[in-house]
Amino acid sequence: MINNLEPIIFFIKLGQNDIPLLGEHGLPQLIPRPIGKDIGELVRKGKLNDLERFAEIQIQQEQWDWAKSYLDYLVELEAVEQYNAELPETTQDAEGNEPKPLPVAPERPAVRTVEAVLSPFRREVFKLQRTNYVANIKVELNGKVFDGDEASQDRMARACQFMSDTDEIVWVLADNNPCSVTKSELMEAGRLAGLKQAELWVENKDDN
Incomplete structure (x- = not known):
């Protein structure tokens, strides 16, 4: 599994000599998921300070979620490969067990910009800012x-x-x-x- 970690290496805790730190069941440990706030809720409450910072955190969360799904994929891939390796070299064993299809790696989402994250709230943010400016x-x-x-x-x-x-x-x-x-x-x-x-x-x- 270690050989397949390159796509998510930036999300893995590394020890000395950049060796991944392993946790339960010998699996690599991911860095903690970034903690942010719901941007829509902030806008609804009129809390417009630091929206760009929370948008950046949301971008990091989206990439972290993908890394977690990729790590889960590696776990499943290893389990399926081990299962298939233990089957006889026929289409199925005596009990009718057939090889399992290999799981498909999750596609990494594009890294969005801050502008893209905030775009759905642009109109409401402008109206709130305008009201504040007028006041x-x-x-x-x-x-x-x-x-x-x-x-x-x-x-x-x-x-x-x-x-x-x-x-x-x-x-x-x-x-x-x-x-x-x-x-x-x-x-x-x-x-x-x-x-x-x-x-x-x-x-x-x-x-x-």
């Missing part, structure tokens, strides 16, 4: 930095409805400090925030 919009005007998320835009619009052109109002800026602002400043800040949101919304029309 963190900031606009600067006259040295003042305003929150520009949707709720802040609504608040600006409502405040402007009840202000005259000369009115000023105390407004809490993005740094949580209150500041006196004019109607024209609120209107312009709201306009700039709306433009930023529009840019994010049409950044990738195919994903709307």
Whole structure:
């Protein structure tokens, strides 16, 4: 069996002089299967950090699963070859036992790219990222930095409805400090925030 390990050598624990470490029943030991997380579940929960890292782990898991199936194939191959070798040189023995067909080696799957792994989730990830970007919009005007998320835009619009052109109002800026602002400043800040949101919304029309 040792002679057939070259296809999965990178998945086998090696000892001194790169000799495979053997475990139960004299079989080579595989390195531990990489531990990852379900990418679909992460996306559904809005946890988008490290998606690329978990995609890389999933790629490693797919290759490890193949290596495990290949090792199982070698075990079965050895058992079948031993069984057939013990049969007489006829098509079947006195008890009617015939040679068993040799098992077929599992085909190694192509090594996918991170982009391919994440492709099924691309639309949902974009929508979540877009929502997050909108929630963190900031606009600067006259040295003042305003929150520009949707709720802040609504608040600006409502405040402007009840202000005259000369009115000023105390407004809490993005740094949580209150500041006196004019109607024209609120209107312009709201306009700039709306433009930023529009840019994010049409950044990738195919994903709307």
